[in-house]
Amino acid sequence: MDSGTDLDVTSVLRRINDRFIRLGKGTPSHEVKAALGRRRHLLDKLIQQKIIQTTPDNLLPCLRVLELEDEATRTYCYNCTEMVLKALKWLYNGSGPKRYTVNEILSATTQRIDPAALPEMVTIGMLFATDFSAYFGGWGSTVDGPIIALDVLDEILDFDSFDSAWREELRKRTDRGFSGERVVDMMKGDNRPDQLAGATPVTDVGAASAQSNITHLEDPPMPFTNHDILVLISHSSKDAVLASELTEFLRVGLALRPEQIRCSSVDGYRLPAGGHTETQLREEVNSTKVLIGLITPNSLSSPYVLFELGARWGAELPMLPLLAGMQPHEMRGPLSFLNALSASNEAQLHQLLSDISKLLSVPVQTPASYLRYLHTVKQKADAVSGGTLAHLTAQESMFFAESVCWKRDNDGREGPYCPNCYEDKKKEIHLTPGATRGTYSCGVCRNTFRTSEYRPGPRQTRSEPRW
Numbered sequence: 179m180d181s182g183t184d185l186d187v188t189s190v191l192r193r194i195n196d197r198f199i200r201l202g203k204g205t206p207s208h209e210v211k212a213a214l215g216r217r218r219h220l221l222d223k224l225i226q227q228k229i230i231q232t233t234p235d236n237l238l239p240c241l242r243v244l245e246l247e248d249e250a251t252r253t254y255c256y257n258c259t260e261m262v263l264k265a266l267k268w269l270y271n272g273s274g275p276k277r278y279t280v281n282e283i284l285s286a287t288t289q290r291i292d293p294a295a296l297p298e299m300v301t302i303g304m305l306f307a308t309d310f311s312a313y314f315g316g317w318g319s320t321v322d323g324p325i326i327a328l329d330v331l332d333e334i335l336d337f338d339s340f341d342s343a344w345r346e347e348l349r350k351r352t353d354r355g356f357s358g359e360r361v362v363d364m365m366k367g368d369n370r371p372d373q374l375a376g377a378t379p380v381t382d383v384g385a386a387s388a389q390s391n392i393t394h395l396e397d398p399p400m401p402f403t404n405h406d407i408l409v410l411i412s413h414s415s416k417d418a419v420l421a422s423e424l425t426e427f428l429r430v431g432l433a434l435r436p437e438q439i440r441c442s443s444v445d446g447y448r449l450p451a452g453g454h455t456e457t458q459l460r461e462e463v464n465s466t467k468v469l470i471g472l473i474t475p476n477s478l479s480s481p482y483v484l485f486e487l488g489a490r491w492g493a494e495l496p497m498l499p500l501l502a503g504m505q506p507h508e509m510r511g512p513l514s515f516l517n518a519l520s521a522s523n524e525a526q527l528h529q530l531l532s533d534i535s536k537l538l539s540v541p542v543q544t545p546a547s548y549l550r551y552l553h554t555v556k557q558k559a560d561a562v563s564g565g566t567l568a569h570l571t572a573q574e575s576m577f578f579a580e581s582v583c584w585k586r587d588n589d590g591r592e593g594p595y596c597p598n599c600y601e602d603k604k605k606e607i608h609l610t611p612g613a614t615r616g617t618y619s620c621g622v623c624r625n626t627f628r629t630s631e632y633r634p635g636p637r638q639t640r641s642e643p644r645w
Contacts, residue, residue, distance in 0.1 A: 186217075187214070187217060187220055187224070188246060189213075190210055190213050190214055191224075191229065191230070191239070191243050191246055192246050192247075193205065193213070194210070194230060194237055194238070194239050194243070195239045195243060195244070195246065195247060195251075198238055198239055198302075198305065198324075199239075199251065199255065199302065202298055202301050202302075202324055203236075203324070204233060204235075204236025204237055204238045204324070205236060205237050205238075206235060206236055206237075207221075207232065207235060207236065207237055210237055228240050228242060228309070229242055229243050230243060231308070233319050238305060239305075239306075240306070240309055241255075241259065241306045241309040241344070242309070244256075244306075248539065249539060250535075250538070250539040250540040250541055251541060253540065254302075254433055254540065254541055255302055255303075255306055256340055256344075257433065257435065258299045258300070258302040258303035258306070259302070259303045259306040259307055259340060260303075260339070260340035261287055261291050261292060261295060261299065261300075261303050262283060262287070262300060262303030262304050262307045263303075263307055263310070263313070263334070263337050263340070263343070264287075264290075264291050264337070265283050265286040265287040265290065265291055266278060266283065266286075266307070266313070266328065266330050266334050266337075267334050267335060267337050268286055268290050268291075269282065269283070269286050269330075270330050270332075270334050270335065272332055272335070274332075275315040275316075275329045275330065275331055276329070276330050277318075277327050277328070277329050277330075278327065278328055278330060279326060279327045280297070280300055280301065280304060280325075280326050280327070283300055283304065283328070284297055284300045287299075287300060292435070292436075294426065294429055294430045296430070296543070296547050298544070298547070299433065301324050301325070304317075304324075304325040304326075304328060305324065305325050307325075307328065308325060308328070309347060310337075310343055310344075310347055312331075312333050312347075312350075313330065313331060313333050313334045313337065314328055314329055314330060314331060314334075315329040315330075315331050316329040317329060406438060406467075407438065407439070407440045407462050407465065407466045407467075408434060408438040408439065408466065408467045408468065408538055409428055409434065409438065409439045409440070409466065409467065409468050409469075409470065409534065409538075410439075410440040410441075410462055410463065410466040410468070410469045410470070410486075411424060411425060411428075411439070411440070411441040411469075411470045411472060412463075412469060412470065412471045412472065412477075412483050412486040412487055412490075413441070413443070413471075413472035413474075413477055413483065414472075414474065414476035414477040414483055414601075415443045415601065416474075416476040417472060417474050417476050417477060417502070417562070418443040418444065419558055420472065420474070420502060420521070420555070420558040420559060420562065421441050421443060421444055421472055422441070422443075422444045423551070423554045423555045423558050424441075424470075424472065424500070424521070424555050425439055425441045425444050425447055426551050426554075427527070427548060427551040427552055427554070427555045428470075428531070428534070430543065430547060430548045430551050431531045431542060431543055431547075431548035431551065431552075432531060432534060432535060432538070432540050432541075432542065432543065433540065433541070433543055434540070440462055440466065463486050463490055464490075464493055464495065467496070467537060467538055468496050468498065468534055468537050468538065469486070469487075469490045469495065469496065469497045469498070470497075470498050470499075470500055470530075470534075471483070471486075471487045471490075471497060471498070471499045471500065472500055472502065472521075473499050473500065473501050473502070473504055473518065474501075474502045474503050474504060474562050475503055475504065475562070478504075496537050497516065498519070498530065498533060498534070499516050499517075499518035499519070500518070500519050500520075500521050500530065501518050501519070501520045501521060501522075502520075502521045502522065502558075502559035502562040503559070503562030506518050520559075521555055521556065521558075521559035522556055522559045522560050523556075524552060524553075524556060527552050527555060527556065528545070528552070531548070576595065576600060576606070577591075578597060579591075580594075580629040580630045581597070581627050581628060581629065582594035582595065582596070582597055582609060582618065582627050582629060583595040583596065583597045583600050585606075593608070593609070594608075594609045594618060594627070594629065595607060595608060595609060596608075596609055596620040596622065596623060596625065596627075597627075598620065598623045598625050599620060599622055599623055605622070607620055607621070607622050607623075609627060612626070615631050616628055616629045616630065616631030
């Protein structure tokens with residue numbers, strides 16, 4: 179920070195946030211006082227109002243000050259905090275205070291919560307977890323700020339979800355006199371100590387909030403829900419190994435939860451049990467924030483992949499083609515108009531993370547955290563056998579059209595066949611016509627399909643029996 183300047187309080191708080199979230203360090207108190215200049219008397223108020231917390235020589239952000247950050251940063255920090263609290267609840271077995279170190283919490287997190295959790299995620303979560311003071315009897319920190327140990331109490335067993343715990347903590351703070359109006363006024367840079375001390379609350383909270391460019395602190399925006407599929411990887415089941423590595427690369431590189439990624443052939447990312455495969459996929463193809471098309475010689479002969487990519491393209495929604503074992507000039511149809519990245523190119527894999535982060539408004543993690551996953555994706559992509567689409571279509575007698583499979587013959591095509599059975603087991607199962615023209619069903623997998631002949635409308639009652 180520049181010594182001698184007289185910055186507004188909001189700018190100072192953002193710098194404290196940035197130093198901790200990006201570097202994992204506290205901000206020296208003397209730097210903050212110098213930056214505040216004439217407003218340095220507000221430092222004690224910021225600590226009293228639980229906006230920032232202090233170690234002997236450094237200042238650290240409290241969870242509430244995240245309202246100054248963008249949604250992506252808030253989401254990331256909220257997820258880290260919930261992850262740590264879940265790990266502590268799993269570790270703790272009652273009978274009084276117990277101290278858990280950062281390494282113990284990291285070990286529990288990777289075993290029970292998130293196998294790809296990183297030390298810096300645990301460090302962030304441990305600091306913001308201290309805001310839930312009812313769960314802890316104390317904590318220890320390093321000289322430059324980060325929390326390295328937490329003394330856990332029986333109350334941790336009451337932890338259910340971040341949402342409910344955070345709102346309960348806000349209610350307690352309001353009961354103790356921590357006023358959201360006074361916090362907003364403080365961040366506005368007001369110099370009236372008597373008002374900040376609580377003598378006269380601010381009456382026009384909306385105006386104060388607009389001037390300070392932050393939201394009302396009593397009702398923080400919550401992160402993505404567990405039901406949001408943010409990334410869907412469209413791929414052939416024959417490329418399951420590469421798809422699995424790509425999934426891990428994206429999850430670690432963007433700090434996403436497993437339930438926020440759909441990759442139907444990879445354990446932990448599959449469709450829910452008991453759901454109708456075709457219906458579920460159709461919904462998620464249109465609702466996911468980002469669809470990645472893993473384009474390989476296998477996927478270009480896969481009916482389901484072509485269906486998913488075609489549906490996404492037709493809806494004009496974000497779709498990112500990622501090539502493996504192919505060159506851009508080998509793509510056909512609508513795909514040929516899209517700029518494709520190569521999974522065999524490290525720079526382009528970095529770009530893939532960057533492009534997705536902008537679409538999702540989530541931060542890309544430090545390269546050191548995901549580099550080994552990137553190298554594995556490149557290695558698996560390099561191993562994919564090359565082959566052109568022209569070669570494949572000349573050899574394949576079965577092709578996909580109108581949501582079903584057909585066989586080529588001298589007169590054009592013959593069928594239709596079940597695309598699900600052919601894709602998964604290479605079984606050529608004739609579909610059974612339904613009562614309505616253009617509808618079909620499979621007697622093996624029980625899925626139903628519609629071709630272009632289907633016309634919705636009231637069913638017609640036949641006047642004569644059908645022989």
